Amino acid sequence: MRPDDRNYLPSHEWVKIEEQTATIGITDFAVDELCSGNEGDLVYCDLPELGRVVDAGETFGEIESVKAVSDLNSPVSGEVVEVNSEIEDHLEILSDDPWDRGWLIRVKLSQEKMSELLDVLAYEALIAEKE
Amino acid sequence: METWRLITSWGTPPEFNMGLDGALLEDADAPPTMRFYSWTPPALSLGYFQRFDEVPAASEAFVVVRRITGGGAIHHTNELTFSISASLDHPLFEGPVTRSYTRLHDMVCEALSNAGCEPALRGDSALLSDVEDTGMCFHHSTPLDIAWEGRKGVGSAQRRRNGRVLHHGSIKLGSSQYDTGVAELEGLEDPAEVAQMIVEVFRERAGIRLQPGVPTHAERMRADELGERAIDPDFVRRR
Numbered sequence: 001m002r003p004d005d006r007n008y009l010p011s012h013e014w015v016k017i018e019e020q021t022a023t024i025g026i027t028d029f030a031v032d033e034l035c036s037g038n039e040g041d042l043v044y045c046d047l048p049e050l051g052r053v054v055d056a057g058e059t060f061g062e063i064e065s066v067k068a069v070s071d072l073n074s075p076v077s078g079e080v081v082e083v084n085s086e087i088e089d090h091l092e093i094l095s096d097d098p099w100d101r102g103w104l105i106r107v108k109l110s111q112e113k114m115s116e117l118l119d120v121l122a123y124e125a126l127i128a129e130k131e
Numbered sequence: 132m133e134t135w136r137l138i139t140s141w142g143t144p145p146e147f148n149m150g151l152d153g154a155l156l157e158d159a160d161a162p163p164t165m166r167f168y169s170w171t172p173p174a175l176s177l178g179y180f181q182r183f184d185e186v187p188a189a190s191e192a193f194v195v196v197r198r199i200t201g202g203g204a205i206h207h208t209n210e211l212t213f214s215i216s217a218s219l220d221h222p223l224f225e226g227p228v229t230r231s232y233t234r235l236h237d238m239v240c241e242a243l244s245n246a247g248c249e250p251a252l253r254g255d256s257a258l259l260s261d262v263e264d265t266g267m268c269f270h271h272s273t274p275l276d277i278a279w280e281g282r283k284g285v286g287s288a289q290r291r292r293n294g295r296v297l298h299h300g301s302i303k304l305g306s307s308q309y310d311t312g313v314a315e316l317e318g319l320e321d322p323a324e325v326a327q328m329i330v331e332v333f334r335e336r337a338g339i340r341l342q343p344g345v346p347t348h349a350e351r352m353r354a355d356e357l358g359e360r361a362i363d364p365d366f367v368r369r370r
Contacts, residue, residue, distance in 0.1 A: 011294070036229040043201075044180045059292075062179075066273050068228045068289035068296075069179050069201040130225070 002027065002124065003099050007075065007117035010126060014099070015075040015117065017109070022076045025103045026063070029127055031094050034065040041066040042091040047104060052080045056115040060105060072104065075115045082106035135163040135217075137330070137341035141323065145174035145196045148212065150358025153199055154350045155216035156290060156297040161350070163217035165333070165341050167326040173208035175309065178268070178288065183368045186266030188309040196361045197369070200299045202288035203268030209305030209315075211322035213329065215298040223337070224296050228289065232275045235298065238336050239285060240277055242328040243302070246316050248279045258283055260313045268301070269313040284314035 002008075006016035012030035016023045035041035044064040054060045054074040061072040083105050087093060094102045118126065140147070148168050155164050175192035178201050183189050186204045215235075217224055224231045233252075240250040253276045260282035262270035268286040272278065277285040286301035302325055303315045319325060333339040346354065360366050 033227045036227045046180070064180050064201045065228060067202070067232055067275065067287070068291055069199070070291040071293070073293075 002120050004120040007119060008123035009073060009075050009115055009117065011071075011073050013073055013075055017076070020109050021081070022078065022107045022109055023103050024060075024074065024076075024105050024107060025098055026072065026094065027123075028098050029130075030070075031098055034063065034068065034070060035095070042094060045087050045091060045094075045104075047072075047083050047088065048080050050080055050083060053110070054078065054080060054107065073115075074107065075117055076107055076109055078107040078110040080105050081108045132334075132338050132340050134340045134342050135165055135333075136161075136344040138164060138166045138344060138346060139323075139326065140166070140168045142169055142171035144358075145170055145172070145176070145194055145207070146358035146362040147354065148207075148358075149176070149196050149198060149361035150354035150356070151346060151350065152214045152216065152297055152299070153357035153361070154346070154353035155214070156199070156292060156295055157353065158216075158347075158350055159293065159295065161216065161347075163215070163221060163339075164344075165329075166212075166214045166216075167322065167329075168212050168214075169210070169322050170207040170212070173206065175204055175206050177204050177367065178202040179290070180370065181266060182370045185264075188265070188267065189367075192309070194362070195367050197367050198288070198299065198361070200288035200290045200297060202286070203271050204266050204309075205268045205286050205301050206307040206309040207301070208307050209303060210307075211302045211304065211325045213300045213302075213326070215296075217296060219291065219294050219296050224298075228291075229275060231289070231296070231298075232287070236275060236277055236285070236287075238332050239300065239302075239329065241336060242325070242332040243277070243279075243284070243316070245328045245332075246319055246325060248284070248314070248316060250277050250279045250284055252276070253278045253283070262312070265309075267310055269303070269310045279314050282312065282314035284316075
């Protein structure tokens with residue numbers, strides 16, 4: 001079972017909201033789709049500058065595996081206040097620990113507008129359909 | 132039998148080629164679409180994340196564009212480019228990226244074998260065409276790449292966005308000053324012949340009929356915008 005302390009997007013990003021700050025990352029399923037268990041296949045991750053304002057549903061970054069570039073979508077609206085700078089040089093963290101050390105950005109929530117978020121049960125059901 | 136749209140354009144400008152692919156990726160209402168095209172004038176396309184300075188040919192080429200798909204640079208001359216835009220839910224693309232390559236490349240291999248070569252997935256062995264530090268797609272290979280005679284024969288890359296995928300493929304029909312030492316289809320000069328071989332395999336192997344069609348007005352308008360960006364020097368040199 002994936003963590004139940006956060007919500008998910010159908011496009012496989014997770015968001016954990018604590019007070020007015022949202023921490024955002026991608027799920028183990030997203031990582032597996034990109035690199036099929038071969039963590040060396042992840043080659044590049046482009047994350048936003050601090051201070052950038054993102055809207056719910058908007059692309060905030062991009063990740064490249066050996067054979068595909070995929071968008072990273074923000075589940076919430078707000079200002080990027082922290083970026084996990086460790087990720088760009090150590091993409092293996094996304095395979096090792098996508099839920100904690102593998103967070104990508106933190107966003108200060110600007111409004112209540114959010115994408116349609118899934119709880120963990122709904123996300124697990126979505127994954128079960130795909131597997 | 133499933134029907135896809137087929138858009139063919141021979142000798143079209145680099146910005147049109149890239150812009151239309153981008154528009155088809157964005158168009159959530161578009162049917163699965165196969166494109167076959169070639170480039171006039173010839174151009175060098177950089178991968179989305181490539182650094183301009185890490186591709187020596189980029190400083191020499193007459194025209195340079197940046198793709199929205201990843202991977203290495205390709206010199207588009209004497210070649211067939213194909214693209215597929217579709218939903219990620221389509222059986223050809225669902226699941227891990229690697230599985231989509233395996234399915235698609237199996238069909239491309241079958242088509243190319245009808246052209247007289249013996250293509251196969253590279254597997255674990257390095258290729259004779261592998262060359263370091265050129266930044267060229269055909270000089271770098273991975274296990275899922277298609278090769279024959281020990282050389283890479285098909286360049287490929289994907290972009291995935293909002294539940295859709297754009298798959299790019301490049302097949303060399305002749306030599307290029309930058310893509311040196313790679314596999315070519317001997318005896319074929321017309322990219323339309325290779326395209327037809329792919330059309331037939333899609334029909335026979337996957338039950339997909341490629342029905343000739345054209346872009347919608349909205350797709351063409353968006354293609355113009357995205358094409359301007361693809362060739363804009365600021366975008367080409369963004370990294």
